Amino acid sequence: MSEREQSVAQRAAANQEKSPVTRVFSGMQPSGELHLGNWLGALKNWVAMQDRYPCIFSVVDLHALTQTSDPDEMKARIRDMAMGWLAAGIDPEKCTVFVQSTVPEHAELSWVLTTLTPMGLLERMTQFKDKARSQAENVNVGLFSYPVLQAADITIYRADGVPVGEDQVQHVEFTRDLVRKFNLKYGKVFPEPRALLTSSPRVMGVDGDRKMSKSLGNHIGLNDSADVLWKKLAPAKTDVRRVRRTDPGVPEECNIYKYHGFFSTADERAWAAEGCRSAGIGCRQCKEVVAKNINAVLEPMRERRAGLEAHPGRVDEILHEGTKKLLPLARETMGRVRDAMGIPNRGRYGIGEDR
Ligand code: SF4
Incomplete structure (x- = not known):
């Protein structure tokens, strides 16, 4: 600043x-x-x-x-x-x-x-x-x-x-x-x-490179279904060091870890950080937890939206x-x-x- x-x-x-x-x-x-x-x-x-x-x-x-x-x-x-x-x-x-x-x-x-x-x-x-x-x-x-x-x-x-x-x-x-x-x-x-x-x-968007934006197509919509969310999250960019499941990574350099910061509990963040550094977890596992937590935020929104669309x-x-x-x-x-x-x-x- x-x-x-x-x-x-x-x-x-x-x-x-x-x-x-x-x-x-x-x-x-x-x-x-x-x-x-x-x-x-x-x-x-x-x-x-x-x-x-x-x-x-x-x-x-x-x-x-x-x-x-x-x-x-x-x-x-x-x-x-x-x-x-x-x-x-x-x-x-x-x-x-x-x-x-x-x-x-x-x-x-x-x-x-x-x-x-x-x-x-x-x-x-x-x-x-x-x-x-x-x-x-x-x-x-x-x-x-x-x-x-x-x-x-x-x-x-x-x-x-x-x-x-x-x-x-x-x-x-x-x-x-x-x-x-x-x-x-x-x-x-x-x-x-x-x-x-x-x-x-x-x-940042799921491309991990640019700010999340609809026009860039790297966004997760508030109205996305759980399936659509996973389709976007599964291929999302992670730390480049994790080429193989056995390669350790640096969570601070991964956008998915930032999503953990927004949506996950302190315990889940610690689990992801430790598992990433030690290669104890895979990126898919890590993303599944993020997806679960984003879905918990989006689900009430999906329900309210369905109610509004009906009227x-x-x-x-x-x-x-x-x-x-x-x-x-x-x-x-x-x-x-x-x-x-x-x-x-x-x-x-x-x-x-x-x-
Ligand atoms: S394990 Fe999680 S934090 Fe580490 S690179 Fe994979 S997705 Fe990112």
Whole structure:
């Protein structure tokens, strides 16, 4: 971690000790089938968080437009992502789930915040550089101003907590900068959100070489059956030293051992490490234990998903309820923003209630 990243992470940790968090916001792009990387990197934290805070979770389709342009695919992915969240344990009785574009105030506030954002600040965001490299044929303005829309996603609900891994703290800091700027210039409208640091491990795919991703085809889906899971795990890469069953290995250099770290008990991890170093166990045996433990996590998700698929209207109802619940809050925030900035409220012209 660089010095700057370290200081950012320290500040975020210090923030966590301040006043209690009253509203949490987080979102995920509908970018395809959910997999173990999504579970360990975000969803598992969300499921735990919904019991601690009032949480808003958004399928951020406006963000996805910077990458996807197929309307049918977009529609299917939005629904599939919401279903995947619910199957994973996101409970609409405990939190609010909705689709970003159904609350138009996100885009409206994003424009307002754009007018306060120096170009230089956006140019420094590392995510833009990475994305611009990965989709060189489509480096659009939305991709560049993406962090401003992220800031609007948080501030439109005056959320004060944002769960992030350490590599995402920069985005929360960016939002805090914009909030301070707005409040200083126009009067206090927004609370300063803070990063709620969560464990967000880098989960490698079954190829052992690259981060787990649906597009790379190296993923284990949250909806994979036990058979499909084993078909992916059985040929998965292990430590290259273990050519024959009798060759000892180095577990720390094996991706399967990392999966043990995520899913197995301390005893099972010790068994795998010792058995690997002494060649006392084979890789197949080792993988069978990982598969058993991953299946134990996925089985309740498979069951919940089957229940949702049997009642296809239920997901739409939940998303609709989420939007209905959030619209008044978003409108109220925009009313305050408009008042503070001296631009008219729509209610003044009889075309909507901002306040
Ligand atoms: S025994 Fe387990 S940890 Fe060792 S190389 Fe094989 S799969 Fe990896």
